């Protein structure tokens with residue numbers, strides 16, 4: 001019998017890769033739900049091809065288009081936040097692949113977890129904002145959270161042989177270093193949107209690509225790893241590895257370091273989360289190490305990329321601080337992508353928002369959403 005999968009954010013980079021994997025694994029998977037924000041045309045194409053039970057578009061403005069473009073299919077068409085939550089929790093999926101970008105992924109992902117669905121998690125912002133709420137809900141409902149982020153998928157695999165968390169000396173997350181690894185900081189004020197969107201090793205959506213250029217992506221991943229693997233921040237390290245062949249490592253107390261390697265294609269970690277604990281044939285070309293030639297490593301330059309320390313700081317403070325960090329980052333990245341602020345203002349806006357924050361709310365879902373709202377308003381005001 002085929003496994004039923006719902007894909008939140010099916011029109012994005014991860015969503016499209018997931019649908020490619022679904023087609024390669026045919027007939028092992030059946031798509032029961034799909035969602036998008038505004039891309040009705042692509043969502044309709046997917047509905048016609050995969051004929052899910054239900055599909056939802058967040059923005060009501062595009063609901064009539066989606067309805068018209070999917071006429072004649074058996075799919076129920078919904079819209080708005082409730083529509084996304086219905087796809088996550090009510091489409092009959094066994095596995096929900098969470099690939100919405102940003103904080104918008106939290107509510108539908110949490111709804112799926114509360115229903116006891118297994119989650120293939122690409123939407124790291126959900127874990128950063130609400131790691132405690134999400135992991136607590138998963139423990140309660142019995143939902144498994146399987147990481148899709150290539151680094152966390154690597155760590156997950158390297159941890160497979162470990163008998164106790166006490167044996168872990170360190171989690172080492174690798175980072176490509178982004179497009180500005182070798183650029184002198186004095187040139188940073190001139191960085192354009194086009195420069196920052198030109199990632200050296202991965203093709204991804206715009207928000208994560210900018211996060212990779214500021215290294216905030218690695219900061220968010222440190223917080224994600226803290227919650228996913230229940231590991232203190234002191235035991236999570238970053239190493240720059242420009243080839244992006246080693247996706248991350250675990251160093252054990254006996255000095256053994258386990259690494260997971262692969263080509264830079266998200267179809268591999270997506271497929272692993274989908275077929276776990278089994279493995280399917282490689283969905284992409286195999287890794288040719290002789291062709292790669294050599295692997296390099298260096299320390300991250302934390303002065304040039306202050307977002308790394310901002311993330312560690314917010315993560316260690318805990319509570320609603322990671323939600324504030326995440327929201328301020330989303331706003332700053334959005335403003336940079338709209339050509340409203342220069343690249344160098346991204347860390348300043350995040351840092352100023354964190355400095356102004358006085359946590360009045362606790363780490364409940366409601367408190368997190370209020371902190372997120374406050375940080376968005378604050379980060380939008382800072383010039």
Ligand SMILES: NC(=O)c1ccc[n+]([C@@H]2O[C@H](COP(=O)([O-])OP(=O)(O)OC[C@H]3O[C@@H](n4cnc5c(N)ncnc54)[C@H](OP(=O)(O)O)[C@@H]3O)[C@@H](O)[C@H]2O)c1
Nearest residue numbers: 009011012013014036037038039100101104122123204205
């Ligand atoms: N891309 C990668 O290689 C990669 C790797 C690791 C982790 N991730 C993580 O995976 C997530 C998705 O990344 P991506 O690169 O696939 O992003 P993306 O290409 O920008 O796609 C985002 C998806 O989310 C939808 N969406 C955007 N804003 C939304 C909102 N406010 N409410 C509901 N849906 C919304 C988009 O719909 P529309 O198309 O209609 O706008 C699209 O389907 C991110 O959290 C990212 O950090 C990505």
